[in-house]
Amino acid sequence: MGFTQQEIISIREQSGQMEREGVITPEALQYIYDKKLFHLFVADDLDGNMTPLPEAIRIFQECSRIDGSFGWLVTIGAGGGYFAPFMTMEIGRKVFSSSDAVIAGSGAPTGMARKVDGGYRVSGRWKYCSGSTHATTFTANAVLDQGETRLDSGETLELVTLIMQPDQVRIEKDWNTFGLKATASHSMVVTDAFIPEEMTFSFTEFRSHEDELLYRYPFLPFAQTSFAGVAMGLADHFLEAAEELLRARGNERVLAELDEQKKEFAHQQDAFYMVLDKSWEELGHKGRLSPEMELRISSECVTAAKASLGCGLRLFPMLGLSACMEDTDVNRTWRDLQTACQHALLRG
Template sequence: MIFTQEEVQRIREQSPGMESEGALTEELLNLIYQNRWFKLFVPDDLNGRMSSLPDALRIFRECSRVDGGLGWLVTIGAGGGFFASLMKPEVGAALFADEKAVVAGSGAPTGTAKRVENGYMVSGRWKYCSGAAHATMFTANCIVEAPEGEEPGENAEIRAFIFTPDQVRIHPDWNTFGLKATGSHSISVADLFVPDRMTFLFTEVHAYGDELIYRYPFIPFAQASFAAVALGIAAHFAEAARDYIRVKERKANVQRKLEEQEALLSRTESAFYSAITRSWDELVLHGSLSEAGEKQVSEQCLSAVRSVLTGTFELFSLLGLSAAMEDSPVNRTWRDLQTVCQHSLLLPEE
């Protein structure tokens, strides 16, 4: 437990307002800064609090149990620490050392970059940049145009670009029915010159190569992070449902379904953390994660998400019309869970 019950109550009292405003309160942002949750994967000498993956996932889960928007933003913000190893050391030091340093951005290569002297001219628009309003830096991927006279190849270079907040335009277009407080808006730039030093490739490590977390494969890392958020929100949903059932005095079959859901969640979490711990132990022992280890983590993450989605839907469908009201906690947590589980990395494989 990283929150007292009083802190949980205080944060949840702010949840309706954060949902309507589409952003975390300053109080919660300051809580994140004080605990350095955005820096769970940032090296210690950059004012980070470098953590193992199992430890970080428990923080993601617990923050998400308290409030879905809080958990998602902590998780996404912490994940940006991965880039500290890919940036040139002097750039990473300048960008991550600040106590409020946090990345927002998008992995989709929906921008274009043209090579010019000492850098690139960049244009594009990128969706789903969670935490755009409080980000101190943005990262976005672009397809680098082929040199003049050359045909664009199928294996065009994809390069990541670093923008400062004053260089981007934020488009307030995050209008999903869940995770409203995350402010996951689009950003754009147009004909922006970006010097070479403010770019990086995902295949080139420039610093901190001995940090174990940077050796963990990124896809299962991201899947595990998002699955931890889903598990935390599912736990909050169960709490909210228990309170709802007690007040509404629902029938015994609804109570039984809640108990089944709580037992299912407990088993799912146990299997999830066991898989993550095994993978981390393998990384510690061998310095890398095997293909079989990667597959096991991915499968466990997808299984955990499908399990909690099915369980919460079955319970939600028994709660009655009051549960459909957007201002009820049980409704908000259900919507947050649905939204998290729509992330492409958590969707079932074909």
């Protein structure tokens, strides 16, 4: 599952191109397909690569250490596998069974769905759909139209979760951040598309793979641990790039500060993985996480993200003007780290 040093070098050599073009290169995407990284949470009978959560988070961290956008895309793409048990086996095969299968989408309820014979007519616009340019399936939440319902009405809204094909979706290229540029996290727009009833699902109804342990890990800590893995991988890369820059200058004073930062960060990572491993063990023994464990792992994710961001906040001002050049490794990684840590699930 790991990467050879030559593969790491190859992906990093493409980082500048990916950032300039705002999209992952075909070569880097092929590494993901070949290693089945988009299928880490897809059951084996769907041509998946089912992986225990603690192992998968370590993979997300390593991918993000290699390159921020690369790691983010692996993490988001793999996360779509969590939806598999809420689909029937037939739909699951359609969605996941090809080697390049990957979901992009949004959990925000920013669309409307109107019930019609056999399904729904759907329109809406959803932001931040990472991997939009290579997705083979799109998912989104929409509010069920009940006549006078408005998204801002304050009423309790009934939602429907949709599975849509690329030809039903228009990508609006509006991802214009200063970091994670190659994630193609654009908006998707759907206009009066017909979505059959069987192409919808509910997170409260298992339709297949009920015995897979991963699917019983609660969604919120599942997502938080995934993003925390990205943040830690980005911090790993930032520290590596900062050290390379400082050693080239022979700046011993700042190198000493960097060494201290590395020790503190390593300690925080150990604490994070200790809790993550314990949560997985608890799930295996009891079939669920206790409310106390859910709160503990959630808190540990936020702490890990703050520690990751703190590496840059403390060290970047000490790196000098050359670190401000956007085409440098340390600058790109610092921008990626700040962008990743803006995610609401990492801000507590």
